[in-house]
Amino acid sequence: MTVTGAAEPRRPSAPPPDAGVAALLRPHAGSFAAVVVLQVIGAVSGLAPLLAVVELGRVLLAPGPADQGHVWAVVAAGAAGLLVRLLFTAAASGLGHLLDGRVQLAFRRLLAERLGRVPIGWLSRRRTGELAKVVGDDVSAVHPFIAHTPGELVSAFVVPLVSLVYLFAVDWRLTLITLIPVALAVALVPLMMTQARRREQEEFDAAMGRISSAVVEFVQGIAVVKAFGTGERAHRAFRRAADEFTGVFLRWARGLSGIAAGLMLALSPPFVLLVVLVGGAALIASGGLAPADLLPFLLLGLGLTAPVASLGHGFDDLTAARSAVGRIRDVLAVPPLPEPARPAAPRGHRVELRDVRFGYEPGHEVLRGIDLVLEPGTVTAITGPSGSGKSTLVQLLPRFYDPTHGSVLLGGVDLREIGSRELYRSVSFVFQDVRLLRASVADNIALAVPDAGLDDVAGAARLAGVHDRIVRLPRGYDTVVGEEVRLSGGEAQRIAIARALLADAPVLVLDEATAFADPRTEQAVRRALETLKGDRTILVIAHRPQTIAGADTVVMLENGTVAEQGAPADLLAADGRFAAFWRSHPAAVTDHADTSAGTLGGLPRGDEPR
Numbered sequence: 227m228t229v230t231g232a233a234e235p236r237r238p239s240a241p242p243p244d245a246g247v248a249a250l251l252r253p254h255a256g257s258f259a260a261v262v263v264l265q266v267i268g269a270v271s272g273l274a275p276l277l278a279v280v281e282l283g284r285v286l287l288a289p290g291p292a293d294q295g296h297v298w299a300v301v302a303a304g305a306a307g308l309l310v311r312l313l314f315t316a317a318a319s320g321l322g323h324l325l326d327g328r329v330q331l332a333f334r335r336l337l338a339e340r341l342g343r344v345p346i347g348w349l350s351r352r353r354t355g356e357l358a359k360v361v362g363d364d365v366s367a368v369h370p371f372i373a374h375t376p377g378e379l380v381s382a383f384v385v386p387l388v389s390l391v392y393l394f395a396v397d398w399r400l401t402l403i404t405l406i407p408v409a410l411a412v413a414l415v416p417l418m419m420t421q422a423r424r425r426e427q428e429e430f431d432a433a434m435g436r437i438s439s440a441v442v443e444f445v446q447g448i449a450v451v452k453a454f455g456t457g458e459r460a461h462r463a464f465r466r467a468a469d470e471f472t473g474v475f476l477r478w479a480r481g482l483s484g485i486a487a488g489l490m491l492a493l494s495p496p497f498v499l500l501v502v503l504v505g506g507a508a509l510i511a512s513g514g515l516a517p518a519d520l521l522p523f524l525l526l527g528l529g530l531t532a533p534v535a536s537l538g539h540g541f542d543d544l545t546a547a548r549s550a551v552g553r554i555r556d557v558l559a560v561p562p563l564p565e566p567a568r569p570a571a572p573r574g575h576r577v578e579l580r581d582v583r584f585g586y587e588p589g590h591e592v593l594r595g596i597d598l599v600l601e602p603g604t605v606t607a608i609t610g611p612s613g614s615g616k617s618t619l620v621q622l623l624p625r626f627y628d629p630t631h632g633s634v635l636l637g638g639v640d641l642r643e644i645g646s647r648e649l650y651r652s653v654s655f656v657f658q659d660v661r662l663l664r665a666s667v668a669d670n671i672a673l674a675v676p677d678a679g680l681d682d683v684a685g686a687a688r689l690a691g692v693h694d695r696i697v698r699l700p701r702g703y704d705t706v707v708g709e710e711v712r713l714s715g716g717e718a719q720r721i722a723i724a725r726a727l728l729a730d731a732p733v734l735v736l737d738e739a740t741a742f743a744d745p746r747t748e749q750a751v752r753r754a755l756e757t758l759k760g761d762r763t764i765l766v767i768a769h770r771p772q773t774i775a776g777a778d779t780v781v782m783l784e785n786g787t788v789a790e791q792g793a794p795a796d797l798l799a800a801d802g803r804f805a806a807f808w809r810s811h812p813a814a815v816t817d818h819a820d821t822s823a824g825t826l827g828g829l830p831r832g833d834e835p836r
């Protein structure tokens with residue numbers, strides 16, 4: 227299907243990321259509930275041994291001989307409670323971890339699937355570590371959220387609630403006294419959240435952030451810092467951040483320490499026991515409480531403060547898990563490149579750009595209405611000042627991004643109507659940012675043609691000028707890149723060129739900036755262009771005069787628009803923008819040029835400014 231040139235940008239119809247996360251958890255809701263129920267039963271059964279001790283106390287302290295049968299029944303009930311607690315807690319933990327493993331796997335599959343569909347341009351703008359952190363660490367950070375926290379939090383409330391009901395039944399007055407520490411702690415919590423405390427916390431976080439960035443800056447730039455002897459200055463930045471942090475930390479600690487100490491004291495077992503003992507003793511002395519009834523308050527009272535304490539831990543974990551899920555959601559929110567419902571097949575491989583506009587950010591266009599036709603069997607060289615949009619333009623051909631306006635057509639079909647498999651069979655590219663896989667050299671070269679024979683792989687490597695280097699590797703073409711060998715930038719680029727040569731796609735997009743790495747790579751690019759030319763459509767960001775001279779058409783970009791285009795010699799003869807650029811940007815177009823000849827790759831040397 228052909229799409230008109232004025233096609234409006236299509237809004238990708240990605241499902242909301244929340245739907246992704248919720249849909250992912252939904253099938254596990256039953257198991258999730260089972261974990262919580264098992265954990266709660268286990269925790270409540272844990273009260274049985276304590277209640278058994280209380281009951282034994284009552285029986286044994288009562289006047290007269292103890293009822294043996296009753297004593298053994300109580301002991302058995304306590305032991306049974308303990309056993310149930312062990313069994314249910316173990317089952318909850320086992321099931322929780324199993325569930326956690328399944329959820330993490332599902333998260334990672336969803337992320338991998340989404341990352342496989344996001345625009346390549348989005349991926350290439352991200353650091354590998356950043357995405358690895360989301361798929362690795364952030365997914366792992368949901369562990370407490372799935373396997374521990376919900377059950378523990380629910381138990382932390384249910385167990386004290388059951389204890390309270392029991393204690394109220396024993397003596398409501400001493401129950402209220404036992405609750406004094408909890409009430410004190412609850413009263414102190416809001417004091418930790420006042421405006422002043424929040425401000426101090428923000429300052430603390432900011433100062434911490436400044437220290438981290440000072441360290442990161444120093445470590446990342448350590449080579450430059452050392453080379454230029456500015457180590458002292460870099461240290462100063464770190465020292466300043468650290469000194470500043472000391473002041474902020476003292477203010478933060480001063481504001482918080484009194485309240486935190488009060489909170490810890492209120493929740494501490496000695497304080498709870500003291501309150502219960504004082505209250506209990508007073509009630510016993512006044513004859514209002516049987517001495518044996520003090521026992522449950524001493525044993526269960528300590529557990530009443532648990533929810534407040536576990537709130538802290540549980541919510542810390544939940545906060546960490548929530549930020550991790552947030553980052554996972556951000557990745558899932560990236561709209562995938564829409565795939566056509568009914569892919570169309572390109573008719574031939576003429577490439578056409580019709581009124582193409584594109585910007586990385588809204589309101590800032592980098593390409594501003596490009597009209598261009600790349601005929602099969604021709605080489606089109608793109609040149610122009612730095613920042614004019616050359617890389618952006620060539621990246622539209624392998625659909626790293628879709629234009630925000632207008633369209634790019636291959637064989638008369640809008641790229642958005644071509645299935646991605648078909649597109650990548652038709653368009654191959656070699657850009658500056660070469661990524662090799664942790665796989666054998668042969669597999670890296672044969673990426674687009676997995677069933678290629680070794681002869682074909684070696685043929686492509688020969689053309690790309692990297693065969694000799696490969697046969698010297700420990701295991702030749704079987705050597706695993708990144709594991710058994712580290713390749714130089716130039717070698718990696720030549721492998722990428724071999725990959726493009728073997729892919730044998732009818733459209734080749736090349737960034738010749740790679741050629742500046744070393745003369746051998748430069749030669750490989752030249753050979754690639756010569757070998758591939760035939761019927762292919764080639765678009766190259768050209769920096770060397772030979773490439774520009776050898777091209778059929780030169781397109782001069784300026785500020786996101788085509789300033790001039792035509793045969794290189796014609797453009798020079800016309801003495802327009804391209805000729806002026808040629809004269810004023812020697813570095814951009816004459817590096818590595820053979821200046822000894824009378825002409826530069828066929829162009830008159832009179833215009834060559836070096």
Ligand SMILES: Nc1ncnc2c1ncn2[C@@H]1O[C@H](COP(=O)(O)OP(=O)(O)OP(=O)(O)O)[C@@H](O)[C@H]1O
Nearest residue numbers: 351586587592610611612613614615616617618619
């Ligand atoms: N990933 C990106 N995100 C945001 N802006 C970008 C991105 N890549 C490029 N730009 C901006 O787009 C404009 C065009 O950049 P582009 O790299 O296409 O130019 P170029 O002609 O290839 O430059 P150079 O010759 O220096 O490589 C520049 O203003 C650049 O800052």
